[in-house]
Amino acid sequence: MIQTFTQNDILRYAYEETTTEENQQIEELLMHDHELLLFYLDVLDLKAGLNKVELEPSTRVIDTILSYSKEKRQQSQSRQQYH
Numbered sequence: 001m002i003q004t005f006t007q008n009d010i011l012r013y014a015y016e017e018t019t020t021e022e023n024q025q026i027e028e029l030l031m032h033d034h035e036l037l038l039f040y041l042d043v044l045d046l047k048a049g050l051n052k053v054e055l056e057p058s059t060r061v062i063d064t065i066l067s068y069s070k071e072k073r074q075q076s077q078s079r080q081q082y083h
Helices: 007-014 020-032 034-050 059-082
Strands: none
Touching (some): 020 034
16 A cells, blocks of 8 residues: 655654654655655754754843842842831
């Protein structure tokens, strides 16, 4: 049976979410479909780029949060002094 694969299937393949049988069929397809191969290579590049994304807040964001927290703490302490 001939199966038609979509770009979604290529994404699944890139993320190793396909079966062994699908892997074989997709690999065969990639050898013969230049456009789909280029899509697959683009997906791999994007996937590699996503792994390099910085998952930490910037220094500016941290400073803003700490400043806000300090201000709220001081406000809370002021209110407690008056009660």
